[in-house]
Amino acid sequence: MPKAEIIAIGSELLTPEKIDTNSLWFTEKLNELGVELRAKTIAGDEIEVIKDELKQALQRSDIIILTGGLGPTEDDVTRQAVAEAIQKPLIFDENLANTIREKFMKLNRPMPEANKRQAFVIEGSTVLTNEHGTAPGIFIEYNNKKIIVLPGPPRENQPMFESSVLPILRKDSGNRVIKKRVIRVSGMGESAVDEAIAPIYSGYQNLKTSILFNRSEIEIHLTVNANSIESAQKTLEEVTKKICEKLGIAVFSTNGETMEEVVGRLLKEKNKTLAVAESCTGGLISMRLTEIPGASSYFLQGVVAYANEAKVKMLDVAEELINRHGAVSAEVAEAMAKGVRERAGSDYGISVTGIAGPTGASPQKPIGLVFIGYADDKQAKSLKLILPGDRHLIRWRASQAALDYLRRQILKSHTL
Amino acid sequence: MPKAEIIAIGSELLTPEKIDTNSLWFTEKLNELGVELRAKTIAGDEIEVIKDELKQALQRSDIIILTGGLGPTEDDVTRQAVAEAIQKPLIFDENLANTIREKFMKLNRPMPEANKRQAFVIEGSTVLTNEHGTAPGIFIEYNNKKIIVLPGPPRENQPMFESSVLPILRKDSGNRVIKKRVIRVSGMGESAVDEAIAPIYSGYQNLKTSILFNRSEIEIHLTVNANSIESAQKTLEEVTKKICEKLGIAVFSTNGETMEEVVGRLLKEKNKTLAVAESCTGGLISMRLTEIPGASSYFLQGVVAYANEAKVKMLDVAEELINRHGAVSAEVAEAMAKGVRERAGSDYGISVTGIAGPTGASPQKPIGLVFIGYADDKQAKSLKLILPGDRHLIRWRASQAALDYLRRQILKSHTL
Structure with missing residues (x-):
């Protein structure tokens, strides 16, 4: 070449x-x-x-x-x-x-x-x-x-x-053609992805693969060099399919879509609506979702309940729950997701409560501790994460994790 | 060198x-x-x-x-x-x-x-x-x-x-010192700023001045080359003081502070609290304010009222007001700011409602039309803007305009 x-x-x-x-x-x-x-x-x-x-x-x-x-x-x-x-x-x-x-x-x-x-x-x-x-x-x-x-x-x-x-x-140049594709993966590390897919990409002579960590996700960059557009496309399709099979639900995008675009598209396709309750992410999830034109068809409302009082008054979180478990807890995350969903009358509710730092941490609750809450008409549940990084990065990663949690729930409920 | x-x-x-x-x-x-x-x-x-x-x-x-x-x-x-x-x-x-x-x-x-x-x-x-x-x-x-x-x-x-x-x-590095400073200006155009300050900066031999437009503000970059830190600092202080005197309240930052940092600092200094109601900015204002550590001492809550129903239910905007003036109107912006302030029990309430595009516009209400609302214990008022740019840029500029409107109100009320 x-x-x-x-x-x-x-x-x-x-x-x-x-x-x-x-x-x-x-x-x-x-x-x-x-x-x-x-x-x-x-x-x-x-x-x-x-x-x-x-x-x-x-x-x-x-x-x-x-x-x-x-x-x-x-x-x-x-x-x-x-x-x-x-x-x-x-x-x-x-x-x-x-x-x-x-x-x-x-x-x-x-x-x-x-x-x-x-x-x-x-x-x-x-x-x-x-x-x-x-x-x-x-x-x-x-x-x-x-x-x-x-x-x-x-x-x-x-x-x-x-x-x-x-x-x-x-x-x-003769007929040589180069085509590219980016596959985005959530919830896995760089080396874990590489370990899983190396046997796939190493089987192709005319394929160059690079694996990049991009704030909150792994990007797999595929570059194929072929003697026709058709042949390049065919190879990319084939490799993408194999990688998707191998990594399963961890792959969230194969065509350039961002996480918020994927979630928005899923909600639109399933004709579902969403409300969001945020504490430590401070509006970032709502902001990301509404960055997409047409978000009004599925995004009903967002609440940034920063103070404890706001969680009680705007999201119907029981004061007693906050006193017993603390504002950063699985219980409060679930109550926030339930509360915002009920108030908004939406199909789904998601929430984030956590400690983005640099202050507010304790030995039991370190900086980076984040609970993601989820509620639908049948259940409320939550996910506990410890996210590395500074305040900015923890907030970004928490927003990504919340959107990804919702994405996985939507996909699972629809594959049952 | x-x-x-x-x-x-x-x-x-x-x-x-x-x-x-x-x-x-x-x-x-x-x-x-x-x-x-x-x-x-x-x-x-x-x-x-x-x-x-x-x-x-x-x-x-x-x-x-x-x-x-x-x-x-x-x-x-x-x-x-x-x-x-x-x-x-x-x-x-x-x-x-x-x-x-x-x-x-x-x-x-x-x-x-x-x-x-x-x-x-x-x-x-x-x-x-x-x-x-x-x-x-x-x-x-x-x-x-x-x-x-x-x-x-x-x-x-x-x-x-x-x-x-x-x-x-x-x-x-020896003794040669290059020092920089950025002065940030809101609500003025590039050439208006240059016209006003050219007589100031042109009086200094060892000073390089460049004026840049940065999404929603004008940046004045001062670069001084001197033989000691003290001498460099002295020149920068002197020029900055003259520029501030000339441009007045339009200067919002002389030490690298962003608009959200300035607003946060003012609220903290005056011991005041804030609540935010957003429509087209979708959480961006809350997100920017809470990006700053310690925001919990002045930021009480944010509401992203994207749907009209959310404006009524979460912000007590009268349905009749929306029907009469439309969701994108001075009246609704003021009602949103009042509503969020009263619900949160904060000193100030600010709001944004507008058309970020690419859809939703009409001949009377073009893309970029934005109303900023403001409420305190004595009054509610609003500002009408037509902002250029794509969806992303209009949202950013609207968030900046809302924060700047609040900044000017706080400064004015405290200089009376």
Whole structure:
């Protein structure tokens, strides 16, 4: 499989405020041709750094895209750095200078002397026309590697890539196609997932699998490289099916859906409604559910009962229950879920009560102790968790656990 | 001036979906020490690429930070790559293994065999403790260069950098000091802010000012470069004071505080309590307020009254009011704020009702129409806004506007 690298040039990209987003668009285009990225680099406007990075990239990759540093000013040194890296001279191109001059004439302006710099071309290279700016691009082959140099602004470099570079790369790519899929898993650790599915993914030569932990869930990233879209899709379907069979209900999403989208879809499909009572998550579950357009068809109401009095007055939790077991207890979690469900007249009620920290803990009730409550028309039950992390993370993980608990209950009640 | 490089590791960072944002935070911290970035690299999980990049960085820069690839699975190869690049052996550290084992024990889980990989240390290196995860970091000096290896998640690597790495780097940084401050402004546009404060900041030679729009507020970033902390602080204080005098109540934060932190602090200082009623923001305001430790001393309860019925039953909004003016109206916003305040027995009540889209709009009530309600013991009033953006952004901006409305009411009532 051919490998590519992207080198973004510009000292402003090395400040805390700016990020290179150009490369995402190029990555997608390259991936579609079956080309994967080996590395990305961001270099300041320093000739030596750009030269070194390009030389290193030429040693290990087949296609190198450089963006930025083609402007008319002194600090734009990309053209020179590329020429020096591959030891070719820069030659002044009178025709190109005229083309640039004409662009200025169209704007009724004389060409500044500095823009002459943009009319120097690397010997043996092809000039890539820039319809939206003055800086021309460069395409050159060197030791069977392809070097593509484009200006920094996306409105200039994207049309140039599509019209001039893609046709060249397409000729080489044959029929190779790369397709991706993400499978999301809850309630299992990274290594447990890997242990369970390694025998599946290791059976495929053209499949790359990476397992990532993402705050409150495990993501399985599948990347397949095939000689047709159909064959890529087929492999992805097959592997996804095997992983789902192996991991069962722990898989909550195979098509990019988030947990709140999955829960929302299930409620909609089953024509059920939900009410939510939150203590330590403070509104996060309601917020996540209502982030989805159309949530009003299944989400009836949410209560953030932070104070004990609010739990009694708004959720009908018996004061005596709080006194006996404490606000952070299985009993109170269940009473909250029952209370909010009854008040709202919904099919399901879920609740969270816990200690998100940094204060409020005791030896019996440590930071991270969380009870998830669930109620439907037949029962109320709860789940005890000890969640790692700081306040923010504990709240997020508790919200995820509550949504996941509901998801599992809905799926179980409908498979009986 | 010392130069640094950042190498972010992880094949997922080479996909079209993910971007390395970790490096922005590190860049800011390094800049504060007078250290500038020479380059940034993103490498996949390939030993050879990581090795080559590190070797190249060691040739031209003084500090190299590597992040990611320290996990327990086979594809986590950073530890090995660094060891090979500087030709040092990896040694199994029994004590470190025990520390990792204890982290799992606290979660009532056995340590998976794979996590033993995280207990290998590079000979001659210092182990950097990770309070928020299992992967320890590495610090090692090599040819007078500093190599710092940290895990990928910001929640792990940022505290590690602050507690273990900063003290080491500070020792070397000499006297040049770069200090920053962010002033946050609500209810004004970018150009209006710039027009008002340009005469102030342009009077300072060693000050860099940038004005950024950040979702729902304007940020004024001040960067001062001085030869002592005292001198830098003095300039920042002086400029901040002048800007605050000029912009008045529109400035809500000069020390990094978020809007919810400012509102929380004001409530605490004045010994007042709050209850929140939300419709289109769906719990976001409650969630933001309760994200702050200690919110229980002023935040009594929140209600997410998504359905009209919930507004009537949980907030005592008269059904007739909804029928006459619609749920998205000044009258209903005020009734919601009054209702939640009375039910909770709090000093203040605030509310939001609006149309976040993408559906639910009409010619009279477009997407982005939002009413903010406010109630105290003397009055109820409201504010009408038309907010631009998609669903997510409208919800965020509405939550910010509601908190800001409350902030202004509290400040006004206490300056009378």
